[in-house]
Amino acid sequence: MSEQNSITSVQTGATMVKEMERPASSRKVPKLPYLRLLTPTSSRETLILGVIGAFLFFLLWEAAHYATDEESRRFLPSPQHVVATLITLIVERNFLSDVLISAYRIFASFFAACLVAVPLGIFMGCFSRMRALINPTISGARYLPAASFIPLLLVWFGPTDTQKLALLFLGVIFFLVALILDNTESVQKELIEAAMTMGASRWEIVVNVVGRAAAPAIMDSMRNMIAVGYTYLVIAEIVAAQDGIGAVMMRAGRFLKVDVIMAGILAIGILGVLTDILFRLVAHFLFPWNRRRKQ
Amino acid sequence: MNQAESGNRTKSPVIDVRKVTREYLAGTFTAVSDVSFEVQEGQVTALVGPSGCGKTTVLRMIAGLEPPTDGEIVVYGNSVHGPGPERGMIFQAYTSFPWLTALKNVEYGMKILKVPPVERRKRAMQLLEEVRLSPAAHQYPAELSGGMKQRVAIARTLAQNPRVLLMDEPFGALDAQVRWEMQEMMIEIFQAENKTVVLVTHDIQEAIYLADRIIFFTRNPGRIKQDIILDFKAGRRFRKKEELLEQDGYIRAEQQLFAWMREEIQN
């Protein structure tokens, strides 16, 4: 008995030594503090780092501007110059109305796309036969470049606003459906089964269980896809357009006014960031139950 | 221990599983083969057996979530052809709806049954009290622990006042102490509401603790190996686990079940 005890105590002693060592080694200053796995960043630090990143980008841009030799510098204007051009455009050339027209085109076409994609994606995600019927055709359409629809849309709608909205719509709809289908199918199967055992009707489940369970993910898909919508904006406004950011940029391009082109790019960028923030805010208030999970 | 067959047969059973077979993979794999048993009103039956012996499959067929390939399941005289609120199911996975607060979750099932709002709220509060969750009534599942989430699911199911309660390893994901608390709570609930319960578990002690009767399955294919009434309990339910452990016959029941489990593992 006493022998056993002593063995036990020796063993405990050994583990204790090991345990003493461990915290000591981890107390050392960690190497590469910016590359630590599984370490979340506080929201304040996230903000600061984001600002630093943007600042570095403008610094590089500035440096590139001054590194360019003098006669070609106008092809790479400095950031201040681009901002100044943007302000001049707004104040003197009513650029804001172009921005608003572009924003309208993006939002209207995207809203229409969601009106189709959300019900269709959820519908296919819920009913596998409907998916088998519809999805192969739709997902095949993702491989068609949206720009290839331009001639067709011009014949159908002429150089109208409708034509541009239709192009933006076609640019996102197929991907949006695919993403929402995916979001819907990722809904935990047991949630649906639980609702079924409670006697919920089919449509109750589609709308109030699957729909609500998938809603945050769908919102994320929408946020990502509206960004893709922006990438089609310039294409939509290059052809047969008098107004909108893209049209202004195209006109500037003809006169080699790089500062105006870049001001247009900057305007699209700002609009995009604002859109992203808008979607995040809406999601934040629409899905309070999902907030904690996100972190 | 007696064979269940010798039990009281005068009342018609609540659940009647008749020669049920379930095949998967286009008939190439038989998960459950020719299983028959009856469950009487108010009886708590545990389905026990090694992993993959078809316990979940049997329970899901009773719930109506899967059809039998062959045979029939009759509940309260009606052949089962789909899920229904008279058969409440509690899953191992957390199924409380994450977008609803605990209270709204409990109300959900009653909303489906078109219980008027005032009554719904009242009963939901009462049930949350019963599962000791009142302080968390207005919290979302993401803010609750695993055990609390499971309590929400239990209260939500009880709120519909199902005549039959089907539970598939409801405490499988919980740690030992929470599990034990939940088991005690379930015994109180079984006792208070006189529910007919079918409980799937591979925890032998849990089965002896909660059930009046144990159906032990063997696998490949899933069949009933043994069907026993825990008659050392003499119809009593022991809320306190330590009281159960004091009973003559407890150890023997446990030994017997472990022996069967060992046979299964070695096969």
Ligand SMILES: Nc1ncnc2c1ncn2[C@@H]1O[C@H](COP(=O)(O)OP(=O)(O)OP(=O)(O)O)[C@@H](O)[C@H]1O
């Ligand atoms: N949808 C399915 N398709 C194919 N095989 C399945 C399916 N569902 C279950 N099975 C198989 O049927 C058998 C029984 O499964 P079941 O889930 O009922 O077992 P179980 O007794 O609940 O096991 P566990 O204790 O691990 O939960 C297993 O071999 C399983 O692989």
Ligand SMILES: [Mg+2]
């Ligand atoms: Mg199982």
